[in-house]
Amino acid sequence: MVSILAAIEQTACKYPEKTAYRVDDMALTYHELWHFSDSVAHSISKLGLQRQQPIIVYGHMSPFQIVAFLGAVKAGHPYIPVDASIPSERLQTIIKASEAELLLSTEPLHTKVHIPVISVDDLAAQPSSKPSLPSTWVRDEEIHYIIYTSGSTGKPKGVQITANNLANFVTWMQEHFPFQESSVFLNQAPYSFDLSVMDLYPALVGGHRLHAISQEQIANPKVLFDSLAASNTSIWTSTPSFAKMCLMNKEWNQELMPALTAFLFCGEVLPPSVAKEIMQRFPHATIYNLYGPTETTVAVSFVQVTEDLLAKFEQLPIAPLSNPNISLLEDGEIVISGPTVSAGYLNAPELTAKAFQLQDGKRMYKTGDLGYEEDGYLFFSGRKDYQVKLHGYRLEIEEIEKQIGNLPPVSDCVVIPIAKDDEIVSLSSYIVLHEPLTDSAFKMTKQLKESLSDYLPSYMIPKSFKYMETLPLNPNGKVDRNRLAAWGTV
Incomplete structure (x- = not known):
């Protein structure tokens, strides 16, 4: 060796x-x-x-x-x-x-x-x-x-x-x-x-x-x-x-x-x-x-x-x-x-x-x-958890959600990877604010992205921010990530 x-x-x-x-x-x-x-x-x-x-x-x-x-x-x-x-x-x-x-x-x-x-x-x-x-x-x-x-x-x-x-x-x-x-x-x-x-x-x-x-x-x-x-x-x-x-x-x-x-x-x-x-x-x-x-x-x-x-x-x-x-x-x-x-x-x-x-x-x-x-080969079919690869970087979705959730205006947050042709191309965040928006969503997004840049590299900051009154839940009482992912592809 x-x-x-x-x-x-x-x-x-x-x-x-x-x-x-x-x-x-x-x-x-x-x-x-x-x-x-x-x-x-x-x-x-x-x-x-x-x-x-x-x-x-x-x-x-x-x-x-x-x-x-x-x-x-x-x-x-x-x-x-x-x-x-x-x-x-x-x-x-x-x-x-x-x-x-x-x-x-x-x-x-x-x-x-x-x-x-x-x-x-x-x-x-x-x-x-x-x-x-x-x-x-x-x-x-x-x-x-x-x-x-x-x-x-x-x-x-x-x-x-x-x-x-x-x-x-x-x-x-x-x-x-x-x-x-x-x-x-x-x-x-x-x-x-x-x-x-x-x-x-x-x-x-x-x-x-x-x-x-x-x-x-x-x-x-x-x-x-x-x-x-x-x-x-x-x-x-x-x-x-x-x-x-x-x-x-x-x-x-x-x-x-x-x-x-x-x-x-x-x-x-x-x-x-x-x-x-x-x-x-x-x-x-x-x-x-x-x-x-x-x-x-x-x-x-x-x-x-x-x-x-x-x-x-x-x-x-x-x-x-x-x-x-x-x-x-x-x-x-x-x-x-x-x-x-x-x-x-x-x-x-x-x-x-x-x-x-x-x-x-x-x-x-x-x-x-x-x-x-299949046919003598091993194929990759996804992650067990919410870890994803975006532009070659390995990201933990939970880490990004935690950092967004720590921002003062944010009450709750879910980050969803957006796929195209079986490849993750971007991240979309769905956010519940402590207070209803009094200004434009554009200004709030700019504020949140600037704050996040102090804690996360640029490749970990979601591309889009969408504001909701509540996050949808599935029958188990958990956030319905599948539904949010479907919304992201529309």
Whole structure:
């Protein structure tokens, strides 16, 4: 099994001037990555933190975020990636829940925090008296990184991924996907979203190059596609939603990106229509549909999308039944076992015990996803609870409802996912106010959305707000979500 840090060190020694990471006009060679992260590790070690104390890494697509990640694990600490786009309230929640005592930043913080904040640039610039020693590195069953996902209690959950989890995932990727020598990996997902791990570590371990695109580029189509055209990307990793956005540009095709040989899609359902159009536009590329929750280290299965598969099924399968690490419980819930199953949720033993269990001596994770088997494949058929995927992000409906319900004008609230062609496309909220509307619904909605932006990322804020005197109930006395969902499709 590959040692993540040892493999990156080997590449840094063998190809020191090779580019490891590029974003906008900034680039980092393997030598710089290794040297700067040694400096960060040396500086962290002098702070006297307890081994395995989590470290927050705050920023957005800066090369020095990667430096901070490696510096933290070299010093024996897991890192928690936090994107600069999240609301300050959520950052505060993560700091409190993780009990982190240090924040490394590559971007200016727009809020005060109660723990020390150090610029990664400053740490990297400090001379390191000696290289980090493998004896200090995070290893084996120690935690390598922690990703915070949406939680049903109104609090995010910190998924702990061990060094062994990550090493097994990278080994699995290397065994199953066609990474040619000196490939270029697209880095589209922010590091707070675990899809980013799919390109980050396989690229660095294999001595490849990462080409990152920032939110500023995504917001400017001309800049985005100019960047993609110049990137020489060969391995595309993204959510299907991002690819759908790219498909709106008729010039996004094999001619624009001639080196592209593989699409790796994960994070949400891949619609067959999207796969078909990409297949037409990129005839020299292979498309893979991957599946796996954050709790099992990004992905545990894949299916190569072919014309025969598209012709045979109305939706794409997520795994062959031969995959030994995926099974179904009697109620249809998908359960995952194997060496990439997470160590559990940070500082949340009850949640961990509920989701992670031992069976026949193997650690298993109950995904909450429902599935069914057909013709040798496993298919995804929805969620057991109200957890949904929207634009690649996993959301807990209960968390959004809790935050809306906490707003002073709101008496009651239900959030309903709106689907189109079996895909969640938006969220709609149905709200009962404490007092009848005295102004326009438009102004109230604007007020509520502005208030929510202090507590939730933009992708978690419902698109529409509808005001009601009371919420409809079903015969059991519960809110009739099915009826509200039906209203949302009218």
